Amino acid sequence: MPDVLVLIEHADDTVAKASLELLTLARRIGTPVAIAVGGPSPSVVEKLGGYGASTILSTDDESVSSSVTAGVVGLLASLISSREVAAALLPSTAEGKEIAGRLAVRLDAGVLTDAVDVTSSGGEIVVEQSVFGGSTVVHAAATRGVPVITVRSNSVTPEESPATPSVETVSVADDGGRHAAVTSRSPVSAGGRPGLTEASVVVAGGRGVGAAEKFALIEELADVLSGAVGASRAATDAGWYPHAAQVGQTGVTVAPQLYIACGISGAIQHRAGMQTAKTIVAINKDAEAPIFELADFGVVGDLHAVVPQLIAEVRERKG
Amino acid sequence: MKIVVCVKQVPDTWSEKRLDPADQTLDRAAADGVIDELDTYAVEEALKLKESLGDATVVVLAMGPAGAAESLRKALSMGADEAVHIVDDALHGSDALATSLVLAKAIEQIGYDLVLLGSESTDARMGVMAAMLAERLGVPQATLASGVAVDGTSLRVTRMTSAAQEEVAATLPAVVSVLEKINEPRYPSFKGIMAAKSKPTSTLSLADLGIDASSVGLAAAATKVLDSTARPPRGERTIIKDDGDAGARIADFLASRKLL
Numbered sequence: 063m064p065d066v067l068v069l070i071e072h073a074d075d076t077v078a079k080a081s082l083e084l085l086t087l088a089r090r091i092g093t094p095v096a097i098a099v100g101g102p103s104p105s106v107v108e109k110l111g112g113y114g115a116s117t118i119l120s121t122d123d124e125s126v127s128s129s130v131t132a133g134v135v136g137l138l139a140s141l142i143s144s145r146e147v148a149a150a151l152l153p154s155t156a157e158g159k160e161i162a163g164r165l166a167v168r169l170d171a172g173v174l175t176d177a178v179d180v181t182s183s184g185g186e187i188v189v190e191q192s193v194f195g196g197s198t199v200v201h202a203a204a205t206r207g208v209p210v211i212t213v214r215s216n217s218v219t220p221e222e223s224p225a226t227p228s229v230e231t232v233s234v235a236d237d238g239g240r241h242a243a244v245t246s247r248s249p250v251s252a253g254g255r256p257g258l259t260e261a262s263v264v265v266a267g268g269r270g271v272g273a274a275e276k277f278a279l280i281e282e283l284a285d286v287l288s289g290a291v292g293a294s295r296a297a298t299d300a301g302w303y304p305h306a307a308q309v310g311q312t313g314v315t316v317a318p319q320l321y322i323a324c325g326i327s328g329a330i331q332h333r334a335g336m337q338t339a340k341t342i343v344a345i346n347k348d349a350e351a352p353i354f355e356l357a358d359f360g361v362v363g364d365l366h367a368v369v370p371q372l373i374a375e376v377r378e379r380k381g
Numbered sequence: 382m383k384i385v386v387c388v389k390q391v392p393d394t395w396s397e398k399r400l401d402p403a404d405q406t407l408d409r410a411a412a413d414g415v416i417d418e419l420d421t422y423a424v425e426e427a428l429k430l431k432e433s434l435g436d437a438t439v440v441v442l443a444m445g446p447a448g449a450a451e452s453l454r455k456a457l458s459m460g461a462d463e464a465v466h467i468v469d470d471a472l473h474g475s476d477a478l479a480t481s482l483v484l485a486k487a488i489e490q491i492g493y494d495l496v497l498l499g500s501e502s503t504d505a506r507m508g509v510m511a512a513m514l515a516e517r518l519g520v521p522q523a524t525l526a527s528g529v530a531v532d533g534t535s536l537r538v539t540r541m542t543s544a545a546q547e548e549v550a551a552t553l554p555a556v557v558s559v560l561e562k563i564n565e566p567r568y569p570s571f572k573g574i575m576a577a578k579s580k581p582t583s584t585l586s587l588a589d590l591g592i593d594a595s596s597v598g599l600a601a602a603a604t605k606v607l608d609s610t611a612r613p614p615r616g617e618r619t620i621i622k623d624d625g626d627a628g629a630r631i632a633d634f635l636a637s638r639k640l641l
């Protein structure tokens with residue numbers, strides 16, 4: 063079986079759940095080869111093996127880790143030209159898409175973004191995408207080159223498939239290109255909660271929350287449901303919650319099992335980031351708010367009354 | 382200093398978008414075309430940079446059918462100096478790879494120190510164009526900018542991703558894509574709208590760019606849509622008015638869906 067290159071997101075001792083999803087999809091269409099930029103720790107190696115990585119290619123190369131995406135592009139391009147590769151799978155994050163775009167240009171290969179499923183049918187690799195805000199489902203394929211595919215997180219359930227991976231260090235030649243350099247970086251802390259794109263429950267607050275300190279209520283509901291906290295642009299612009307939590311067109315796209323929108327009107331740019339959630343609950347005091355068009359269950363009411371009661375109910379039922 | 386801003390004409394945000402059943406391309410006739418909202422932030426940023434630099438030219442660039450001229454006119458009435466419209470029947474059905482080829486060729490022909498784009502279009506939502514252009518042009522890229530500062534030779538950008546906030550530095554020329562956090566786009570003034578009518582606008586064909594028609598369009602696309610289906614509408618909706626027990630009713634609903 064040809065290799066399927068999988069770009070892994072890992073930090074210290076943890077592997078992103080999205081990476082395990084990619085490995086799960088990769089196994090369906092070939093032999094998963096995990097690319098871990100920066101030496102992976104023993105527990106990362108073990109985790110990747112547990113989800114079927116047959117080979118882990120790691121690199122310590124400065125040029126790969128310091129520039130914005132370019133080094134990884136060079137690495138993937140050289141691997142694709144030296145091995146038999148069926149596809150490259152990357153996360154549908156901003157970085158993942160940029161790497162994919164550059165790689166597709168460099169290889170003159172088809173790029174498919176935001177896949178929600180990847181299958182092999184009659185030797186052709188086919189992706190499923192959910193477009194136009196989830197109103198249309200398309201199947202698409204590359205017609206040229208090694209397909210470069212970015213996959214949305216939460217699209218499949220990670221499945222274990224123990225393997226004992228060989229770990230090889232690969233090095234990358236400087237591509238001689240001019241690249242932007244990151245001069246400082248402040249990582250966003252999720253406050254011990256699951257990552258927004260990984261979480262199976264997202265509780266989001268909008269302008270209706272009313273104040274920065276009132277977001278404690280949104281956090282508390284997220285915590286009792288083991289979920290992540292999201293926010294509308296109105297809330298991030300007001301400085302009530304960090305931009306990293308912004309759900310929508312210019313923020314994060316999430317597709318959790320459950321999305322609870324509190325005090326969010328449901329503007330099209332917000333919907334663009336959450337309307338493929340499996341179940342949507344909305345709490346808004348305006349019965350005309352467009353968010354209700356999407357809601358499986360909607361409450362016309364004041365979130366400051368409804369949310370505390372919901373928190374208490376969930377606590378009680380969970381015992 | 383020359384700043385090229387890529388603007389895309391897209392179906393109006395609230396309109397129903399659909400694929401043309403005949404060839405699985407976006408049915409542009411089914412919806413009104415407008416300038417991609419996020420691209421107006423890129424235009425605004427170019428105008429602000431021009432104001433702070435004093436000496437700069439802002440060229441807006443669109444590839445698209447005849448109607449895309451409207452989007453260019455909007456950008457000119459905001460204050461851009463020149464417009465370039467790439468229009469050619471052979472472009473119909475072009476994928477991201479072909480679009481980036483055509484835009485890059487045009488940008489090289491126009492000449493540039495900085496290229497500004499929206500970080501993601503509202504119709505394709507691929508978010509790949511900035512990276513693809515940087516790759517083709519062989520220049521640095523900085524995406525998801527919430528702040529941009531330039532002097533004659535270098536660029537500093539504040540990037541906001543879901544993982545981190547970053548400061549990024551690069552030399553010019555460079556490609557930058559913007560977030561809506563970056564500014565508040567101005568409305569065209571009456572004076573701006575009048576002035577736009579006499580600003581230089583040129584139209585380029587594939588031949589003008591030295592691109593072979595067989596390397597773009599639907600037939601040359603590196604990806605193909607195999608089929609498309611409308612997703613069935615969401616199931617039953619329940620909307621209640623809070624009578625003091627809404628928290629409990631939500632919990633009941635969650636339990637009924639096995640979410641509790």
Ligand SMILES: Cc1cc2nc3c(=O)[nH]c(=O)nc-3n(C[C@H](O)[C@H](O)[C@H](O)COP(=O)(O)OP(=O)(O)OC[C@H]3O[C@@H](n4cnc5c(N)ncnc54)[C@H](O)[C@@H]3O)c2cc1C
Nearest residue numbers: 268269270294295296310311312313325327332347348365
């Ligand atoms: C280029 C561009 C990109 C954008 N990208 C994004 C994006 O990525 N994400 C995003 O979210 N937005 C985005 N927006 C902004 C978007 O258009 C909306 O302005 C924004 O989503 C509104 O946020 P909101 O729903 O919190 O606020 P509002 O629209 O003001 O709605 C607040 C809601 O709260 C309700 N409410 C008030 N008080 C209470 C209460 N006590 N209890 C219950 N309900 C209450 C009100 O009835 C109202 O419906 C973008 C806009 C542009 C132009």
Ligand SMILES: Nc1ncnc2c1ncn2[C@@H]1O[C@H](COP(=O)(O)O)[C@@H](O)[C@H]1O
Nearest residue numbers: 387388444498499501502507508509510
């Ligand atoms: N046909 C086009 N003409 C001009 N600019 C474009 C075109 N297609 C994409 N762009 C630019 O690329 C950005 C991102 O598009 P996309 O990668 O398709 O999501 C848009 O916001 C535009 O700035």
